Amino acid sequence: MxxxxxxxxxxxxxxxxxxxxxxxxxxxxxxxxxxxxxxxxxxxxxxxxxxxxxxxxxxxxxxxxxxxxxxxxxxxxxxxxxxxxxxxxxxxxxxxxxxxxxxxxxxxxxxxxxxxxxxxxxxxxxxxxxxxxxxxxxxxxxxxxxxxxxxxxxxxxxxxxxxxxxxxxxxxxxxxxxxxxxxxxxxxxxxxxxxxxxxxGNFEIFSSRQDYTTLKTLVNYTIRHFFKDLKEDDKTSYINFFKQVADRTLTMLIHWQRVGFVHGVMNTDNMSILGLTIDYGPYGWLEGYDDGWTPNTTDNQHKRYRYGNQANIGLWNLYQLANALYPLIEEAEPLEAILENYKNEYSIRYLKMMKSKVGLFLNEKSDNELLNRLEEILQLTETDMTIFFRKLSSINKTDTNEVAISTIKDAFYQFDEFEGAILDQWMDWFSAYLIRLQKEVLTDEERKEKMNAVNPKYVLRNYMAQLAIDKADAEDYSLVEEFYTLLKNPYSEQLEHEKWFAKRPEWARHKVGCSMLSCSS
Structure with missing residues (x-):
């Protein structure tokens, strides 16, 4: 070779x-x-x-x-x-x-x-x-x-x-x-x-040492090879470079939120300048929908890198990058404007992403409130994120509240908790959701197809990865191959793999490797 x-x-x-x-x-x-x-x-x-x-x-x-x-x-x-x-x-x-x-x-x-x-x-x-x-x-x-x-x-x-x-x-x-x-x-x-x-962190180290010559050389190199629409040795280009990095970072984070991925250790040395997910350490996928969940044992107390805080940490990390680049730009205002725009863009893109997950494609003022309410009641009782959003696509405009709840009931870990005040809140939400669906021009099948293109059926659940590890420890790599093949088509039905479209088993709730992980590797 x-x-x-x-x-x-x-x-x-x-x-x-x-x-x-x-x-x-x-x-x-x-x-x-x-x-x-x-x-x-x-x-x-x-x-x-x-x-x-x-x-x-x-x-x-x-x-x-x-x-x-x-x-x-x-x-x-x-x-x-x-x-x-x-x-x-x-x-x-x-x-x-x-x-x-x-x-x-x-x-x-x-x-x-x-x-x-x-x-x-x-x-x-x-x-x-x-x-x-x-x-x-x-x-x-x-x-x-x-x-x-x-x-x-x-x-x-x-x-x-x-x-x-x-x-x-x-x-x-x-x-x-x-x-x-x-x-x-x-x-x-x-x-x-x-x-x-x-x-x-490649840029931060040189700026922290006031080695602006090496910093500038690295920025020019990065622009030359990966941001080819920009010029080298140009302050305006350095500003636009930072703007593009911020945009790529935000795009990545919106995708993380869409599929329920939690990185677990969003330190600035784990942030790609190209907006790529990098350094897979103590990551995890949401099982129950929980804004406060982190897979990292080191982060368990303060939950800095929890699911619901990832966009804020992306912004904080971009502030550190802005500080590192500032000596080459010597103007704070354009950098601050880019960071402020990140906040505005996040709200716009997050809303658009969440609307696509629930099949709302027309603009309605009430959509923000409807989605905020959904995120609240998803956490009233343990609800599997992946299954919930995938099953939601099977609801039809003409369904009753009872039929809608029956459609998504497999997403709940304890369906017997689905009564009283919790049931009432879900009934109220589905009443509003079904009325809102009536305004959509897409047919139920067209909407389902669009929703299933953004809501995966299969993700690398934490317990699945652990099962593959346990078998590999015994020199059986069959699950590595099976999951590799399965996850190449995460949005397809793949009925032969239906057993992996299931909630986390109870044995995995507190098992090491299935719920929390350390940075040890």
Whole structure:
């Protein structure tokens, strides 16, 4: 297999002059050269053939020893310069200083069919940015990242992608819940793919150090390759660059809210400059609809990164990016205007998204109130988000309240709670909703088709991912394949997979990996 790279990041930006792979502060450099750690006995578990084809790899390439060796770090691509990026970040609202690629190593970039792709290994060993960690990853978190990356892509959510997942053959020590009980787990490596892995934190680190020369070089590089409609070395372009980043970020977050995805750790070092979902750590999907839910044990007390706060955190993170870019612009007003516009745009786009989920396509003043009320009563009793919105599309304009409630009753975890005041509130809401549907010009079937195009039937529920992990621990990768296939068509009925269109089982309510997760991986 012959991979021809077309590198830009490590050819056009400043390299760390120190070549030793030792933990250290790296100054005035965008990256450090790093060689992946050789693994003991690598074994491919799964390859996304769709992603492989997108990169220009053939079936023969995938089956080759070279593919296995390269994407587990045992072989270096000819004429390549693997590297780890230098960046900083705000973590849980506090400046953390230098962070960087602590367990990610970039192999290089290739261009196929006029699209540029950066290839990266996660879990391939330590780098100068690993701090006190080992730079490795475990099978548990690697399966979650691999499946979720591809699932999000097929849901239509902007995301990084995944090419392959492999066992390293090594054992890795991890404390899953940070409770003083570490244990050895199977090591694994995911090959991650994206046009670029540049984050907000890449810009923040240089601005925080007042290294405006490197900051400007990085901004110009990013514009040159990923915002090609803008000019380099131009203040107006820098403003428009920030505007486009804000817009892409908002677009991504609206998609998260639409499908019920919660990232869990929206630190600025986990925010892609391209508006892609990046760094799948303690993420989760809403089971019961709950604005206050977070999948991250570290965030359990303050719930900073809860489902209902993701758009606000996106704005807060953009403020930090604006502060980082300000020295190149030296005008606060245009940046503040963009941030203010983000707030206004969020309200407009969120309303439009929610209307599409409930099948309202005409403009009515009462729609905002109707949707606000829905979000309130969805939380009166535990209600499965995915099932509720999918079932809602089967309601017809001529249905009675009783028929409507019967249609969506499978979404409720405790239907026996559906009485008294709770039942009355649902009856009132459906009365208003059915009257509102009468104003729509689409037929019931046309409306159902549109609703089912935005409300997935299948998502990577937390317990599903855990089931795949449990089987993989026993060297059975059948569920990895099944979920990979299932989630390629999340909006299709796929009646052969109907068993996965179901509420979280009770055994998974408090099981580690199904309800809450830590950042440990």
């Amino acid at each position: 012959n991979i021809i790279l077309n590198d830009t990041f490590n050819n056009e930006l400043r390299q760390d002059p120190t070549l030793e792979n030792t933990r250290r502060q790296v100054f005035e450099s965008c990256f450090s050269l790093v060689t992946p750690k050789k693994t003991a006995n690598p074994k491919l578990i799964h390859v996304s053939k769709e992603m492989a084809l997108t990169l220009g790899f053939t079936e023969m390439d995938i089956k080759s020893n070279s593919f296995l060796s390269i994407f587990t770090g045992n072989e270096i691509i000819k004429n390549s310069k693997p590297y780890a990026m230098c960046y900083g970040g705000h973590q849980f609202g506090h400046w953390a200083g230098q962070l960087g690629d602590g367990r990610a190593i970039n192999l290089g970039e290739l261009v196929h069919q006029q699209k540029r792709w950066a290839m990266q290994l996660k879990g391939a060993g330590e780098t100068p940015y690993s701090r006190t960690a080992d730079g490795l990853a475990v099978l548990r978190s690697s399966i979650r990242e691999y499946l979720c990356s591809e699932a999000m892509y097929h849901l239509g959510v902007p995301t990084t992608r995944a090419l392959s997942i492999a066992l390293s053959g090594d054992q890795v020590l991890r404390d899953v819940l940070y409770n003083g009980n570490p244990a050895y787990e199977k090591g694994a490596i995911v090959s991650r793919i994206a046009p670029s892995f540049i984050r907000f």
